[in-house]
Amino acid sequence: MTSINYDTIAEQYAEHRQMLPEALAQWLAVVVREGQLSSQTLVLDLGCGVARFTGPLARVVGGRVIGLDVSWEMLRQAPPDHPTHVAPLVQADACVLPFASGVFDCVFMSHVLHHIGDRQRCLQEVARCLKPGGRFLNRAMRTSILGLVLAYRFFPEAEAVDGRRTPSEGDLDELLHGAGLRPLQWVDVRHKWVNSAEEYLQKLRNKYMSSLHLITEVEFQAGLRRAEGYAREHPEDPSWLYETISMLVAEKPGEGLGHE
Numbered sequence: 152m153t154s155i156n157y158d159t160i161a162e163q164y165a166e167h168r169q170m171l172p173e174a175l176a177q178w179l180a181v182v183v184r185e186g187q188l189s190s191q192t193l194v195l196d197l198g199c200g201v202a203r204f205t206g207p208l209a210r211v212v213g214g215r216v217i218g219l220d221v222s223w224e225m226l227r228q229a230p231p232d233h234p235t236h237v238a239p240l241v242q243a244d245a246c247v248l249p250f251a252s253g254v255f256d257c258v259f260m261s262h263v264l265h266h267i268g269d270r271q272r273c274l275q276e277v278a279r280c281l282k283p284g285g286r287f288l289n290r291a292m293r294t295s296i297l298g299l300v301l302a303y304r305f306f307p308e309a310e311a312v313d314g315r316r317t318p319s320e321g322d323l324d325e326l327l328h329g330a331g332l333r334p335l336q337w338v339d340v341r342h343k344w345v346n347s348a349e350e351y352l353q354k355l356r357n358k359y360m361s362s363l364h365l366i367t368e369v370e371f372q373a374g375l376r377r378a379e380g381y382a383r384e385h386p387e388d389p390s391w392l393y394e395t396i397s398m399l400v401a402e403k404p405g406e407g408l409g410h411e
């Protein structure tokens with residue numbers, strides 16, 4: 152298997168990828184700052200999945216955020232209090248965006264690009280839909296910090312999967328330039344992910360990382376036994392509790408947007 156059908160794991164994703172409130176608040180602040188968001192900006196949450204950022208982002212800036220995902224089942228898992236009036240959800244393909252050119256102030260993507268076959272086409276669509284001076288934020292793992300992911304200690308096969316599908320920092324630079332976007336900086340954010348080793352194990356048992364769906368069941372069960380053994384011996388290891396995710400900030404060259 153080389154790709155995931157998110158329709159089949161939508162419920163699981165909604166339950167096991169929820170962030171702790173303090174981690175979500177930490178990320179929203181970073182996205183607002185790096186995306187230069189205000190109540191006047193229009194944001195696209197591209198590959199929004201179960202909308203874990205879409206509604207909260209709209210609420211925190213008091214603005215509008217459109218969530219787009221190819222998976223209907225993921226969109227259906229948006230929380231019951233999702234604010235559709237300021238954060239409508241659209242089913243479409245990230246490589247063929249159903250929007251006019253130059254309409255968004257910011258396009259935000261979280262853990263999506265590595266799932267997309269034609270990344271160049273996707274980024275060209277991002278660039279087309281951004282206003283000149285608009286921001287593109289790509290929240291994802293980056294190759295130079297893959298080594299920090301605790302789960303890989305137990306599931307080397309999952310590390311290999313992610314190593315293959317995560318574009319290198321050089322590749323990303325090229326893809327961005329190829330799409331007419333200018334990379335500005337990387338931001339690494341370390342946030343609290345769980346409250347205990349047992350909570351982390353529970354996420355592993357539920358295959359919270361998509362690469363755990365892409366290894367064999369034998370590999371998965373062996374990795375789980377290694378993780379459970381390590382948790383028995385080192386329940387207090389702080390690496391259970393925190394994770395680091397990166398965000399690449401880029402812009403579409405052009406005159407500034409003149410935000411206040």
Ligand SMILES: C[S@@+](CC[C@H](N)C(=O)[O-])C[C@H]1O[C@@H](n2cnc3c(N)ncnc32)[C@H](O)[C@@H]1O
Nearest residue numbers: 157198199200220221222225244245261262266
């Ligand atoms: C790991 S989830 C991330 C969801 C969300 N951004 C988040 O951080 O919770 C990846 C999402 O990308 C979506 N996706 C994959 N390929 C896509 C495409 N070509 N167009 C739109 N969405 C896509 C999947 O359906 C899935 O919801």
